[in-house]
Amino acid sequence: MAPLAHYFLFVLIILAVSSASVTTRSAGSEAEALLQWKDSLHNPSDLSLLSWKLLRPHNYSSGHHDMKSRGGNCCRWTGIVCNRYGSVMKINLTSSNLRGTLQNFSFSSFPNLHTFVLYNHSLYGSIPSHISNLSRLTYLDLRMNHFSGNIPSEMGLLTSLRVIYLSMNDLNGSLPLIISSIRNLSSLSILTMGANKISDFIPQEIGRLKSLVELWLFENHLVNSIPASIGNLSHLSILSLYTNKITGSIPRELGKLESLTELSLDENNLTGSIPRELGQLKSLVELYLDGNHLTGSIPQAFGNLSSLDEIDLNDNCLTGSIPASIGNLSNLTGLYLYGNQLSHLVPSALGNLVKLRYLELGNNQFSGPIPSEIGKLKSVIWLSFYGNKVTGSIPLELNNLTNLEYLQLQANLLSGDLPENICFGGKLKEFYASYNNFTPTIQKRLKSCTTLIRIELQANQLTGNISEVFGIYPNLYYMDLSNNKFYGELSEMWGRYNNLSMLNISNNEISGQLPVELGKASQLRILDLSSNLLEKIPKELGQLKLLFSLKLNNNSLSSGVPTEIGMLLELRQLDLSSNNLSGPIPQDLANCSKLIYLNMSKNKFSEIIPFQIGKLEIIEATENFESKYCIGVGGYGSVYKSLLSTGEVVAVKKFHENSGVLSQESFKSEISALTKVRHRNIIKLLGYCSHRRHSFLVYEFMEEGSLAKILSDNMKAMELDWTKRVNVVKGLADAISYMHLECCPTIVHRDISSKNVLLDAEFEAHISDFGSARIFDPESSNWTSFAGTFGYSAPELAFTMEVNQKSDVYSYGVVTLEVIMGKHPGDLISTLLTSSSPPAADRILLMDVIDQRLSPPRRQIAEQVASVAKLAFACIHPSPQSRPTMKQVSEKLSTSSPSLLQPLDMITLKQLL
Ligand SMILES: *[C@@H]1O[C@H](CO)[C@@H](O)[C@H](O)[C@H]1NC(C)=O
Ligand SMILES: *[C@@H]1O[C@H](CO)[C@@H](O)[C@H](O)[C@H]1NC(C)=O
Ligand SMILES: *[C@@H]1O[C@H](CO)[C@@H](O)[C@H](O)[C@H]1NC(C)=O
Ligand SMILES: *[C@@H]1O[C@H](CO)[C@@H](O)[C@H](O)[C@H]1NC(C)=O
Ligand SMILES: *[C@@H]1O[C@H](CO)[C@@H](O)[C@H](O)[C@H]1NC(C)=O
Ligand SMILES: *[C@@H]1O[C@H](CO)[C@@H](O)[C@H](O)[C@H]1NC(C)=O
Ligand SMILES: *[C@@H]1O[C@H](CO)[C@@H](O)[C@H](O)[C@H]1NC(C)=O
Numbered sequence: 001m002a003p004l005a006h007y008f009l010f011v012l013i014i015l016a017v018s019s020a021s022v023t024t025r026s027a028g029s030e031a032e033a034l035l036q037w038k039d040s041l042h043n044p045s046d047l048s049l050l051s052w053k054l055l056r057p058h059n060y061s062s063g064h065h066d067m068k069s070r071g072g073n074c075c076r077w078t079g080i081v082c083n084r085y086g087s088v089m090k091i092n093l094t095s096s097n098l099r100g101t102l103q104n105f106s107f108s109s110f111p112n113l114h115t116f117v118l119y120n121h122s123l124y125g126s127i128p129s130h131i132s133n134l135s136r137l138t139y140l141d142l143r144m145n146h147f148s149g150n151i152p153s154e155m156g157l158l159t160s161l162r163v164i165y166l167s168m169n170d171l172n173g174s175l176p177l178i179i180s181s182i183r184n185l186s187s188l189s190i191l192t193m194g195a196n197k198i199s200d201f202i203p204q205e206i207g208r209l210k211s212l213v214e215l216w217l218f219e220n221h222l223v224n225s226i227p228a229s230i231g232n233l234s235h236l237s238i239l240s241l242y243t244n245k246i247t248g249s250i251p252r253e254l255g256k257l258e259s260l261t262e263l264s265l266d267e268n269n270l271t272g273s274i275p276r277e278l279g280q281l282k283s284l285v286e287l288y289l290d291g292n293h294l295t296g297s298i299p300q301a302f303g304n305l306s307s308l309d310e311i312d313l314n315d316n317c318l319t320g321s322i323p324a325s326i327g328n329l330s331n332l333t334g335l336y337l338y339g340n341q342l343s344h345l346v347p348s349a350l351g352n353l354v355k356l357r358y359l360e361l362g363n364n365q366f367s368g369p370i371p372s373e374i375g376k377l378k379s380v381i382w383l384s385f386y387g388n389k390v391t392g393s394i395p396l397e398l399n400n401l402t403n404l405e406y407l408q409l410q411a412n413l414l415s416g417d418l419p420e421n422i423c424f425g426g427k428l429k430e431f432y433a434s435y436n437n438f439t440p441t442i443q444k445r446l447k448s449c450t451t452l453i454r455i456e457l458q459a460n461q462l463t464g465n466i467s468e469v470f471g472i473y474p475n476l477y478y479m480d481l482s483n484n485k486f487y488g489e490l491s492e493m494w495g496r497y498n499n500l501s502m503l504n505i506s507n508n509e510i511s512g513q514l515p516v517e518l519g520k521a522s523q524l525r526i527l528d529l530s531s532n533l534l535e536k537i538p539k540e541l542g543q544l545k546l547l548f549s550l551k552l553n554n555n556s557l558s559s560g561v562p563t564e565i566g567m568l569l570e571l572r573q574l575d576l577s578s579n580n581l582s583g584p585i586p587q588d589l590a591n592c593s594k595l596i597y598l599n600m601s602k603n604k605f606s607e608i609i610p611f612q613i614g615k616l617e618i619i620e621a622t623e624n625f626e627s628k629y630c631i632g633v634g635g636y637g638s639v640y641k642s643l644l645s646t647g648e649v650v651a652v653k654k655f656h657e658n659s660g661v662l663s664q665e666s667f668k669s670e671i672s673a674l675t676k677v678r679h680r681n682i683i684k685l686l687g688y689c690s691h692r693r694h695s696f697l698v699y700e701f702m703e704e705g706s707l708a709k710i711l712s713d714n715m716k717a718m719e720l721d722w723t724k725r726v727n728v729v730k731g732l733a734d735a736i737s738y739m740h741l742e743c744c745p746t747i748v749h750r751d752i753s754s755k756n757v758l759l760d761a762e763f764e765a766h767i768s769d770f771g772s773a774r775i776f777d778p779e780s781s782n783w784t785s786f787a788g789t790f791g792y793s794a795p796e797l798a799f800t801m802e803v804n805q806k807s808d809v810y811s812y813g814v815v816t817l818e819v820i821m822g823k824h825p826g827d828l829i830s831t832l833l834t835s836s837s838p839p840a841a842d843r844i845l846l847m848d849v850i851d852q853r854l855s856p857p858r859r860q861i862a863e864q865v866a867s868v869a870k871l872a873f874a875c876i877h878p879s880p881q882s883r884p885t886m887k888q889v890s891e892k893l894s895t896s897s898p899s900l901l902q903p904l905d906m907i908t909l910k911q912l913l
Helices: 003-021 024-040 129-133 153-157 175-182 204-208 228-232 252-256 276-280 300-304 324-328 348-352 372-376 396-400 442-446 516-520 539-543 563-567 587-591 617-621 664-674 707-711 714-719 722-742 805-821 826-833 859-875 886-894
Strands: 080-082 088-094 115-119 122-125 139-141 146-149 163-165 190-192 199-201 214-216 221-223 238-240 262-264 286-288 310-312 334-336 358-360 365-369 382-384 389-391 406-408 430-432 454-456 463-465 478-480 485-488 502-504 509-513 526-528 533-536 549-551 573-575 580-583 597-599 630-633 637-643 649-655 685-689 696-700 757-759 765-767
Touching (some): 024 088, 129 153, 153 175, 175 199, 175 204, 204 228, 228 252, 252 276, 276 300, 300 324, 324 348, 348 372, 372 396, 516 539, 539 563, 563 587, 707 714, 707 757, 707 805, 722 757, 722 765, 722 805, 722 859, 722 886, 805 826, 805 886, 859 886
Parallel strands (some): 088 115, 115 139, 122 146, 139 163, 163 190, 190 214, 199 221, 214 238, 310 334, 365 389, 382 406, 406 430, 430 454, 454 478, 463 485, 478 502, 485 509, 502 526, 509 533, 526 549, 549 573, 573 597
Antiparallel strands (some): 080 088, 630 637, 637 649, 649 696, 685 696, 757 765
């Protein structure tokens, strides 16, 4: 077009725009649309929208607001920018937590809007399809909201769109469909949809979005491989696909992306080798391929990536050596190669990387010495050779690293010594040299390194007088010297580590008394001096109020445990085992309510050790028995559901404090009997504790709770169908038979009831509460409460205290009838006992007494139900001698039942008696 034609076209456009927008009606409807949307928000009075109101002359003669005049100019409102004709061209509301949807946003009211930014709010719901009415939209930013649903395909009608920012929402939908709907947006240069729930794969069609400069699809659910067509996006500068489930290999076509500055393919499931074509990406500044399954070697051509700032290849399966060409990357600040299988020598060419701040070579197979050229990395802060097979001594040149703060040399084959007072440039904070073969006296060299905050020298065969070889490090918080051969006594100096939080000198030859000054190391949380030759515990250790782990086991400690140890209220772990300690145990240990591990075994204590079970996980796990975890209360205690730190859920039955009947002796004998019981239908005792403050039993946790609870809950009762019910009574019979016959000594439960039968997630029955609930106190006059539960105990118990197996059989019969009937059979039993004419048993049909919440049992299961009912009636025979043994019951139930003599619905109770 000729220049003049350009001019006329321009004028025409201006005229068109002004005629459409200059009228107040249009401006008014924009303001009205904004107010309508504002009103639809949950927080329309949010301060950010304070200016969003109409200014109009007051009509003092009018008593009411004239709603008709609701219109006017919104161009001065926060976040609104108008064109010169007063029409809104930009809406930009950022970070003010507006809550609501876009459903009432009248997109059609904004014919001139080209920028629409609602960044970082709490907007939700779908992106309405009528967003397509914003025909001039070029810039859309809805990042950091809670928009959900599909991205509307109508977005593809917004042909002027250049920028789409949708990252960090809850959008879902299939990427091939999304790309297909926007494939004609020929101006689109930025497309960000990271951190959503977009699924499927990156389609070949993506190659049509030729203007793309940035493509962000990180943190979605994308699978399959990266299409080669991405290589056609010749303007692409950023390709961010990290944290998806992308598989396959990296397409070599990516090497065509000459403008690429950032390539993030990390945290996917990429396989194959790294294509050498990536070495052509001359503009590349950041390359992230970490967290994949890439194999093969690092391409030599990477030495051409001259703009590279950071390269992260951590956690892959790369092999071979580091190409010396990497030394050409003179702008590199981070080289991360952790967790591969790279081998051979570390190339001395790395010494050229004078801007390098992070060199991470840990967990590979590098061998040979650390090149002295590493000493030229004058910017380096972090240097890690951890977990390789590096040999030789530490090069003295490392002392030139004036910015070094972290030096990780642990788990290598390093040996040799260092010159005195080497501090690696003078800023060293963390020094890791454990698991090597250093000269036994190397630690001396660190004596003047006052900047150290962490020292790890464990497992090195180091030796020397512990109080002479180390200096004072004012900021030290972590020191591990374990598994060496340090000797001598700890001097008062060890009280001057004011910031020390963890000190481990276990497995050395430290002797004598612990210095009282140690009590001044007030930040100590972990103190492990186990396996030494220590002789006495000073009471000053009780001043270490933050201490949560104290291990003094396997020493030569004698005399008593200072009572002050019981005042360490944060203590979780206390191991004093394998010493010669004697005298009383500090009773205050019972106050250490956080204690989860206590080991006092192998000593010479004069009294029974409280907490003797060692593992006190329970007290911790139930937060000292808070009522919110209580799942039941019984006669003797409360039952708590407790989550152990192992992730295991257990039930803890805690006995009421000061329970008079609960003498330590009877409790202990109960426990010893219980620990012998092993049956799939008897609850497993996992642990116990007896102490004056906390006496408890720990059982496996039964998800479904007690049989009584299930039967009283209509939903649960229906879940417990006939097959499951028959299985329950079979399991009970097996368990009681086992207790009566196979256990040694024989166990009579004495308290079988539907409350004491617990069901696991599969509705398998487990008898509980035996032993604990039947502790017999001869001094109590209220003995019936110990002999069973009213309604389940055999009638003869009214006359005799002698309890034998037959009373369990009776209780079993009651429970079994309860299972069949869905409720306690008390009324039925008394009806049957009441003689009338004709006898009740003649008139009552089995069908009428079984649980009516279930549909009647049929076929084989009907036969089993009848057979179970018959056995149950036999079990509740008034005369103990006439009842079957549990073994007989168990055997009858496990043999296939005889076929019914007549249909189930005709069987009377008399036929079962
Ligand atoms: C949206 O507008 C419709 C009708 O225009 C109205 O019924 C509805 O209540 C509005 N929604 C909200 C959230 O204000
Ligand atoms: C002011 O209110 C009065 C009473 O409602 C009405 O008659 C009058 O027309 C209003 N004036 C204007 C300027 O709106
Ligand atoms: C939107 O407003 C924010 C803050 O006022 C500003 O930083 C940002 O550049 C604006 N965005 C657009 C696209 O105008
Ligand atoms: C990654 O890919 C490998 C081989 O292709 C496969 O065995 C593995 O299950 C995948 N892992 C994930 C997390 O997709
Ligand atoms: C290296 O970094 C400097 C400073 O940031 C920059 O000027 C230079 O262009 C970079 N070199 C290359 C090859 O990118
Ligand atoms: C680096 O260390 C070596 C050995 O300690 C020393 O000879 C050399 O002078 C140091 N170089 C610099 C630049 O400090
Ligand atoms: C005896 O047992 C009953 C029933 O368990 C109970 O309510 C009552 O308080 C007990 N009496 C005594 C003195 O313990």
